[in-house]
Amino acid sequence: MxxxxxxxxxxxxxxxxxxxxxxxxxxxxxxxxxxxxxxxxxxxxxxxxxxxxxxxxxxxxxxxxxxxxxxxxxxxxxxxxxxxxxxxxxxxxxxxxxxxxxxxxxxxxxxxxxxxxxxxxxxxxxxxxxxxxxxxxxxxxxxxxxxxxxxxxxxxxxxxxxxxxxxxxxxxxxxxxxxxxxxxxxxxxxxxxxxxxxxxxxxxxxxxxxxxxxxxxxxxxxxxxxxxxxxxxxIAKGYQHAVLKAADGGINTARGKLYDTLRGTTDWPLHYGGRGVLNESHRDAEKGMSVKENKRRYDEALKLGDDGWGENARLTTYAGTGVGLVTExxxxxxxxxxxxxxxxxxxxxxxxxx
Ligand SMILES: Cc1cc2nc3c(=O)[nH]c(=O)nc-3n(C[C@H](O)[C@H](O)[C@H](O)COP(=O)(O)O)c2cc1C
Structure with missing residues (x-):
């Protein structure tokens, strides 16, 4: 030290x-x-x-x-x-x-x-x-x-x-x-x-x-x-609000490549993934929605401003599993x-x- x-x-x-x-x-x-x-x-x-x-x-x-x-x-x-x-x-x-x-x-x-x-x-x-x-x-x-x-x-x-x-x-x-x-x-x-x-x-x-x-x-x-x-x-207010609202990060965040794909930040080496709060984009991908359609909806959500973030919205909220401890x-x-x-x-x- x-x-x-x-x-x-x-x-x-x-x-x-x-x-x-x-x-x-x-x-x-x-x-x-x-x-x-x-x-x-x-x-x-x-x-x-x-x-x-x-x-x-x-x-x-x-x-x-x-x-x-x-x-x-x-x-x-x-x-x-x-x-x-x-x-x-x-x-x-x-x-x-x-x-x-x-x-x-x-x-x-x-x-x-x-x-x-x-x-x-x-x-x-x-x-x-x-x-x-x-x-x-x-x-x-x-x-x-x-x-x-x-x-x-x-x-x-x-x-x-x-x-x-x-x-x-x-x-x-x-x-x-x-x-x-x-x-x-x-x-x-x-x-x-x-x-x-x-x-x-x-x-x-x-x-x-x-x-x-x-x-x-x-x-x-x-x-x-x-x-x-x-x-x-x-950070956008909508993103910050989504961080404050998210809890129980072990089940409500995940690490993977979906959010990079949607955001177009696809230069990361393959063995890395981004951890973010689960949202509609994630759930739709799990249900089998094509990347093309998911990206189209992501791009639409960008027009919503702060309302684009949240567990029932589509924009990416990168955050760790400890997010539930961040409350103010x-x-x-x-x-x-x-x-x-x-x-x-x-x-x-x-x-x-x-
Ligand atoms: C939104 C977000 C963006 C990050 N971007 C980078 C980055 O560009 N480069 C980097 O080395 N680490 C990045 N990190 C990782 C942090 O530097 C740090 O190691 C990590 O957040 C620590 O874990 P915690 O989120 O549980 O506190 C990012 C983390 C978050 C939450």
Whole structure:
């Protein structure tokens, strides 16, 4: 944990991070999480076109806050990239990373592992390693591979409960994180190399889930779905309302490719799927409706605006299985402070009972 505070000196322990949700987590959300002592990620996704403007906004916001000491030479947010987008994304992003030096980049979903090496080497070179490397993984195999190839500062270990995209075949966080931790620890010991910090993701909505992730061996945790219910998230009101209404995510969300097909975001490698709340599109597909007809109805629903979202409507509500625990809108700062504080209290309370 000391390592995290050295790299991100404005942060408090345990580290709370906001995941880089593409086009939803932009400068405002990312900055507010960091300003509350966490680390917010901007979701650039597969395209760097918004990045320059968003990083510039963070730079401006930073000047209005006294929470970032002079020892913070990097910009106090991270940026998340989807590596399947290919070399153009790296070429477009690199000059911006060199000039703004965000505190971290989060690499996810390469089409081949060598892309991780390419990104890591290039970003370390142009930022003189001021930008730390976070790699998101969902299996022990991928965690070992990323460690061997890149020696990242952080492994984000994401379990199957996570909202948005993740591996179609993936364990839940409770078995996944300790097994990854054991395997990576053994490898790093054998090789005499620094062990990446473990950050947990997938299903953490409040202090209880956060405390559990720390007990599993994580040094901090990421939330995505929970921050969808913040005013700083760039999200349609109808989508946000659908998140607040959804419950019992084990039966009312699913991971798959249908929502990508309907939305036209079909470039994802085959072994990834997006988890979202079940709705009419999903039920119709299960009943055998053709993709063509389902897409026609989806496109019609786009014209409904906020009424297009909901369990009895058709637009996609990407969210994790923990969605039932998200019941009110709160500022990103309040969420960050509440979950961090509750996690610490719960761990103290639990240990005092033993
Ligand atoms: C709507 C939504 C969009 C997301 N988009 C991305 C993305 O573009 N890139 C990425 O690395 N992770 C993305 N994620 C995953 C988050 O970064 C994070 O790992 C995940 O939300 C954690 O699980 P939780 O939703 O249960 O909190 C997204 C998650 C959600 C809910």
């Amino acid at each position: 000391a390592e995290l505070q050295k790299s991100y000196p404005w942060t408090r322990t345990p580290l709370v991070a906001c995941g880089p949700m593409r086009l939803i987590a932009l400068s405002k959300l990312a900055f507010e999480v960091s300003n509350a002592g966490g680390l917010g990620f901007i979701g650039a996704g597969s395209d760097a076109s918004i990045l320059s403007a968003e990083l510039e906004k963070v730079k401006q916001l930073q000047t209005s806050s006294s929470n970032f000491g002079s020892e913070t030479s990097a910009l106090p947010v991270g940026v998340g990239f989807l590596l399947w987008a290919g070399d153009k994304l790296l070429d477009d992003a690199l000059p911006l990373l060199e000039s703004y030096k965000p505190a971290a980049i989060w690499l996810f979903a390469p089409t081949e592992p060598q892309q991780l090496t390419k990104w890591t080497e290039a970003v370390r070179r142009v930022t003189q390693s001021k930008t730390k490397i976070w790699i998101q993984v969902g299996t022990v195999k991928d965690a070992l591979e990323a460690t061997k190839l890149c020696q990242p500062e952080v492994l984000v270990v994401q379990g199957t409960d996570a909202g948005g995209h993740g591996l179609e075949k993936c364990a839940g966080l409770i078995p996944l994180l300790p097994e990854v931790d054991d395997a990576v620890t053994a490898h790093c010991r054998a090789e005499g190399i620094a062990k990446p910090t473990m950050i947990a993701a997938g299903g953490i909505m409040d202090g209880r889930g956060a405390a559990a992730s720390l007990a599993l061996g994580a040094s901090g945790f990421v939330m995505g779905t929970r921050y969808l219910a913040s005013p700083e998230a760039v 809108i709160k500022s990103a700062a309040a969420i960050t402070e509440e979950v961090r504080g509750d996690a610490v209290s719960i761990l103290k309370r639990t240990s005092s009972k033993l």
